[in-house]
Amino acid sequence: MRPARAALLALAFSAPAFALAGEAEPDPTYLPELLAAARSKSLSEDRAWLRLGHWRKRLLGGWESEAGGPGLFLSPQGKRDPAAELEATLTGFFAPGHGAPEGVKLADPSLEHPQCRFPARFAWLAAAVPIDLARLPPRSCPRFEAFWRRVSARSATLIFSSYYLNNPASAFGHTFLRLGKEEVAKGGERLDLIDQAVDFAAVTDTSNAVLYAFEGLFGLFRGEFSARPYFYKVREYADYESRDLWEYELSLDQRQLAMLVGHLWELGQTWFDYYYVTENCSYYVLAVLEAADSKLELLSHLGPATLPADSVKALFRNPGLVRAVRFRASARTQLEARTAGLSGAELDAVQRLAEGGDPSGLDAMSTDERVRVVDAALDLVDVRHGRDIVTGADPAADVLRQSLLERRSAIAVASPPLAIPPPSAGGPERGHGSVRIGLGAATSREDGSVLFAEGRLALHDLADPPAGFSPRTQIEFFKLRLSLADRRRALRLEEASLVEVTSLNRIDRFERRISWKMRVGATRVVDDGCNGCVAGMFAVGGGPALVSDGGALSAALTADVDLLAAPDLRGLSGSGVRPGVGPGLLLRLLGGERAALVGTGSWRWLPLASPSTSYELGVEARLHLGALSLAARWRKAPRLEEIGVVLLLYGG
Amino acid sequence: MRRIRWVVAALVLSAGVAHADAENPAAHGKATYGLAGCGLGSMVFGDQKGAIQILAATTNGTFGSQTFGISSGTSNCVEAGSNRQGARTFIEGNREALAKDAARGSGETITTLSAMAGCKDAKAVGATLQKRFAQLFPGEKTPVEQVSQNVIKELRADSSLACQKIG
Numbered sequence: 001m002r003p004a005r006a007a008l009l010a011l012a013f014s015a016p017a018f019a020l021a022g023e024a025e026p027d028p029t030y031l032p033e034l035l036a037a038a039r040s041k042s043l044s045e046d047r048a049w050l051r052l053g054h055w056r057k058r059l060l061g062g063w064e065s066e067a068g069g070p071g072l073f074l075s076p077q078g079k080r081d082p083a084a085e086l087e088a089t090l091t092g093f094f095a096p097g098h099g100a101p102e103g104v105k106l107a108d109p110s111l112e113h114p115q116c117r118f119p120a121r122f123a124w125l126a127a128a129v130p131i132d133l134a135r136l137p138p139r140s141c142p143r144f145e146a147f148w149r150r151v152s153a154r155s156a157t158l159i160f161s162s163y164y165l166n167n168p169a170s171a172f173g174h175t176f177l178r179l180g181k182e183e184v185a186k187g188g189e190r191l192d193l194i195d196q197a198v199d200f201a202a203v204t205d206t207s208n209a210v211l212y213a214f215e216g217l218f219g220l221f222r223g224e225f226s227a228r229p230y231f232y233k234v235r236e237y238a239d240y241e242s243r244d245l246w247e248y249e250l251s252l253d254q255r256q257l258a259m260l261v262g263h264l265w266e267l268g269q270t271w272f273d274y275y276y277v278t279e280n281c282s283y284y285v286l287a288v289l290e291a292a293d294s295k296l297e298l299l300s301h302l303g304p305a306t307l308p309a310d311s312v313k314a315l316f317r318n319p320g321l322v323r324a325v326r327f328r329a330s331a332r333t334q335l336e337a338r339t340a341g342l343s344g345a346e347l348d349a350v351q352r353l354a355e356g357g358d359p360s361g362l363d364a365m366s367t368d369e370r371v372r373v374v375d376a377a378l379d380l381v382d383v384r385h386g387r388d389i390v391t392g393a394d395p396a397a398d399v400l401r402q403s404l405l406e407r408r409s410a411i412a413v414a415s416p417p418l419a420i421p422p423p424s425a426g427g428p429e430r431g432h433g434s435v436r437i438g439l440g441a442a443t444s445r446e447d448g449s450v451l452f453a454e455g456r457l458a459l460h461d462l463a464d465p466p467a468g469f470s471p472r473t474q475i476e477f478f479k480l481r482l483s484l485a486d487r488r489r490a491l492r493l494e495e496a497s498l499v500e501v502t503s504l505n506r507i508d509r510f511e512r513r514i515s516w517k518m519r520v521g522a523t524r525v526v527d528d529g530c531n532g533c534v535a536g537m538f539a540v541g542g543g544p545a546l547v548s549d550g551g552a553l554s555a556a557l558t559a560d561v562d563l564l565a566a567p568d569l570r571g572l573s574g575s576g577v578r579p580g581v582g583p584g585l586l587l588r589l590l591g592g593e594r595a596a597l598v599g600t601g602s603w604r605w606l607p608l609a610s611p612s613t614s615y616e617l618g619v620e621a622r623l624h625l626g627a628l629s630l631a632a633r634w635r636k637a638p639r640l641e642e643i644g645v646v647l648l649l650y651g652g
Numbered sequence: 653m654r655r656i657r658w659v660v661a662a663l664v665l666s667a668g669v670a671h672a673d674a675e676n677p678a679a680h681g682k683a684t685y686g687l688a689g690c691g692l693g694s695m696v697f698g699d700q701k702g703a704i705q706i707l708a709a710t711t712n713g714t715f716g717s718q719t720f721g722i723s724s725g726t727s728n729c730v731e732a733g734s735n736r737q738g739a740r741t742f743i744e745g746n747r748e749a750l751a752k753d754a755a756r757g758s759g760e761t762i763t764t765l766s767a768m769a770g771c772k773d774a775k776a777v778g779a780t781l782q783k784r785f786a787q788l789f790p791g792e793k794t795p796v797e798q799v800s801q802n803v804i805k806e807l808r809a810d811s812s813l814a815c816q817k818i819g
Contacts, residue, residue, distance in 0.1 A: 106723070147722065150731045183734075185767040185774065193764045194732040194742065228695075228720040229732045231746050236696045239749065268722025378752055389792060390692045390748060402791040405755040409785035414757035414778055 004148035005138050008123045008258045026094045027135040034090050034136070037129050044083035046128065048294040052121055052263060054272075054287060055082050066279065066287075068222060071109040071269030074118075089114065089121055090129075099141035109269040116141035117269060120262030120291070147265050151196045151227065153257050155180035156292075158285065159197070160246040160312050160428055161237040162330075163470045172459070173308040173428060174237075175282045176200070177289075178230050178247070179261070193231040198264060200225050200284040202274040216276040223274030223284065225267050234328065240387040242332035246427040248315055251323040252293060260292035278304070282311035296321065303435070303652045307458065309428035309468070310652070316429050325429075327422035331386065335379040337420045338372070339510075346373050351509055353377035353407075354384070356400045367413055374408045375415055380510060425593075431468030433627070434458040435652035442633070442644020447485035452494070452646060454481040462502065462554075462588050463596040463631070464650075465624045471551050472504035479521070493534050497521035502586075504554050506547035515545040515556045517584075525569065526637035527614040529578060529606070535566035541584050551590070558584040560602060570610040580604035580614065596622045614638060627651070690729035690744035691796035695719065734768045736804060736818040742768060743800035750803075751789040757782035769807055770817030777813055780806065 043049055053072065055063040065072065065079045073079055075088035092114030099116035106112055115122055116139060125131060157178040176199030183191040202221035206212050215221050237243045252260065272284060283306045286298040301314035315322050329337065339347060346369065349359040354377045362370060381404060382389075385397035440452040457478035460469045479497040484490070502517040519539045524532060541560035547553070564571070564578045571578030582604040589597040603615045616637040623630045629648040635641070724730050729745065732738045743750060746761045753759025757778045766774035781788060781803070788802050807815045 143723065183767065185763050187763070187774065189760070189763050191764050191767055193746070193760065194738070194768065196731070225722050226720040227722055228730060229741070229745060231732070231742065232692070232696055235692055235746065235749065240692075240696075264722060375756060378755070382748075382752070386748070392693065392792060395792070398792045405751055405789065406786055408755040409757075409782050412757070412779075412782065414775065414782070415759070417758070 004145045005119065005141060008119055008148075008262050009126055009133070009138060024137045025096075026137060028094065030132070030135040031091060031094050034129055034131060035087055038086055038090060038125070041128070043125075043128055044086040048124055048128070048291075049086060050082060051287070051291040051294060052124065052266070053078070053082055053085055054291075066272050067267075067270045068273055069270040072266065074114060086125075089118060090125065092118075093122060093125075093136060099139050100143055102142040102146050112143065113139050113141070115139045116144050118266050119144050120259050120266055123259065123262060144262075144265055147227075147268075148261060151179050151261055152181045153179035153196075153261050154182040156250045156252050156257060156260060156289075158248045158250060158289075158312070158315060159233070160248070160308060161233075161241075161243040162246070162428075163243065163473065175285050175308045175311055176233070177285055178233075179227075179257075180249075193229070193234060195230040196227045197230040197233045198225060198227045199233075200272075200281045200288075203271070216274065219273040219275040219279070221274040222271040223279075223281075224271045225264060225284075225288075227264070238328055238330045239382065240331075240390065242330040242383065244330045244333055244423070245328040246312070246422075247326040247328065248312060248322050248427075248429075249324040249326070250289070250315070250321055252289075256293040260288065263288060263291045278306050280306055280308075282306050282308040286311050286314060305458065307434060309431050310434070312428045313431075325427060327420075327427070329420040331379065331383050333420060333423075334418065335376065335383050335510075337418055338376040338379055342372065342376065346376075347509060349373045350376045350380060353404060354380040354400075354510075356403075367411065371408075371411055371413055371415055374404065374411070378404055378408060425466055425471060426468050428468050431460070432465045433650035433652045434460070436464075436648055436650050438631075438646045438648040440631070440633075440644055440646030442642045444485070444640070444642035446640065447483075447487050447642075449486040450642065450644070451484040452481060452644070453484075454495075454646070455479070461500075462504075462586075463598045463620055463622045465593055465629070466590060466596075467593050472506075472545075472547065472554060474500065474502040474517075476500045492524070493522065494524050495521070496523075504545045504547070504556055504586075504588075506554075507544045508547075514542050515558065516540070516542040517558065523564070525564065525566070526616065526640040528611045528638060529564075529570050529609065529614070530566060530568040532639070533566045533568045535564040535569055535578075537565075538563045543584075545586075553590075554586075554588045556584075556586040558586070560584040560604075562604070571606075573608045578606055578609050580606045580609075594624050596620075596624075598622075611638070622648075689795065689797040689800070690741045691747055692745065693796075695729060695745065732768065734770065734817050739765060739768050739804055739807075739818050740797075740800040743803050744796045747789075747796050747799055751785075754778070754781035754785055754789055765803075766815075768817065769804075769815040771807065771813045771815040773813070777807070777815075780810055780813060 054066045056066060058064050063080060063082055073085055074092045075081065075084040078085035078088065095114055097113055100106060100112045109117060119141065122138070126133065157180060159176055159178050161174045163173060176197055178192070179196045179198060181195055183194065185191055200223055202216060202223050204212060204221060206215065238245055272279065274280065290296050290298050296318055298314045301317050302310055339350065342350065345361060349362055350373055352359040353374065362373065365373065381397070381401050385394055385401065388394035389398045389401060436456045438452070438454040442450045442452065444450050456476055459475050459477065461474045461476055476497060477499055479495065479500060481495040483492050483494050498520045500519040500521065504515045505511060505513040517540065519537065521537055522534050523537045524534050539560065539562035541558035543556060543558035545554060545556035560582055562580050565576055567576050569576045569578050582602060585601040587599040599619045601617045604613060606612050606614060618633070618635045621632045627650055631646040631648055633646060634643045720730060729741050732742045742765055750761040750765065753761045762778045762781065763774045766777040771777050784806060788806060789799060804818055807813055808818055
């Protein structure tokens, strides 16, 4: 019998020696004994079995597997009946014939021998029932062997890729697995690039953006596991999407790794419905880890929505599971590291080179300086044009890159290695809980003393503790603020947001992206447009932002457009709809990870409405003390002036 | 509650799409070069229109998932073993990064390729690739299999590099 099957079985077994009978026929009288033993031990209710089949408890009793296709079940009732599936599995192991040969694409999973379709189940049952392998000899499984060799897993690492610049939907990140061959170069460098990356992703079949979003939300895509060399992921995420990669090496032992590889092979036969919010990449990566090691508790630590960052936190809820944390810098982060130590003249040369020019001062520089400058220019060209060059969309950029590469190769000096420390904000495991609630009190010019209650479902705003989050992105869902005023004795809605996003991008000599913001929700009108009515609101704005070195101070000046609507609102030409345009200002000062000060200001021209202008000013100071924060807020508008304090609690 | 969350996520997704698409006018370009070998053009980006490319980053819907299915077997590009075929896959999939490291005479892709090919000294490999850069790494117009063939030929031909696994 080939090494992979032997290894899997040996590792699954706690008994040291067993006869590996090769290709001998199984003893047909043994099956009823095994079925009886499995029944008497209620193995079909064992957590390990349930996890291998991905059965979850149904609301009104019973089980249902999350697996979509029939390929994961030998029994016609398998999807809803773990016991029937267990019996069909044991029965299937006795089937005649051999494992299908390598290199042939099977038209149907049923053409493969059940032992070879379900190596993880075989290994678990062999230990749990247990199975005497002299009476049920393991078949050789060339196709599984080939997968085992391809993967050669000696370690497993969960990889988190951070946000994709300017795409707030990716602020949630993505997780997948890397199965490490643990190969090391002569000089001790890790050879991660040739490991296998395993990920769960939606198989998309539409090129229509709206349909894409709809299908992703409502589980109309199928999600499948796939395995490819890790370098494809590094190129895609780190190089072309400028996403940093955080790597969490797991302390799975050999047996658990074998079960992981065997189970991934099993899942290759099926698909799962992909739901963007809940049963997404992170959910199934955790589910697969739980199947590999039944002692792990991962999915139970997730909230109603599966945020990839929360899936990383779930790892840390299992003491000792994370053996090491590593960081792989994106192209953008590498560029920042290269340009950090350069002088003004050198940066000018970088800029000119990256635009195809020929900086005059280059020849006067020392060799080392020239190497640094050209290396930085190469990274800048890749950050700006890398993707278009690879897809062939920008031949001119390719010509530019090629000439720069040739210029660099003409300097017969090897570049020194670039050591990039992980960002001080840390990885997603350091992030605050995504749910936030607050209780506060204020004094208001109009309403006297006011009590506030507020809440937010997800995720992060500009004044929240910065650890573990991208530094200048605000993305919030479902925000609500209610007030109870002394004078009014009624609970009122002050603010509500379905979604609120702000993306601040620094403008410096290399970056020209503008910052932008967007909000959809409702707000209480604080000018004379109506008598304190609540209006639906849609607002967008964009403009340049400056960020200080180190990122402590950010300032953005935006051109804003908003649309308010309410029945009582004295809007455009007397209607209830009121558009407004005007400038907006945002300032943020961070005091390390402990304090934040955010100031906002806006002025609106309200055409053909009454009043014809409006403004709003606000300042918030926050002090972070672990799971809770203290905030002081001041707001001023034509019909509002209040100052107060809020206690904020993070959870989830 | 669940449904509302989906609506919210849809709004954010479309916000991301609308903005990202506007930011990247080249996103609508089609790959114009030959899509063969294990290069990134075919394996990662495929024939995606701009908006879908951005959205794909959110659901991580990959267009290459047929090639990389778990039961794909050992067909092209699915693994990078320490032998000649593996080295070719590696060179093709990392072509642009390898070109940059070669121009620099050092880097992760050179260390990895050197180890895969069983070469004696990664520094020597780096120096050779840097010296012969213009011949080995012409621009994107050159098909990726030609690049991998030429690099392998160079590593084999130079006996001082002693690259035993691709000999």
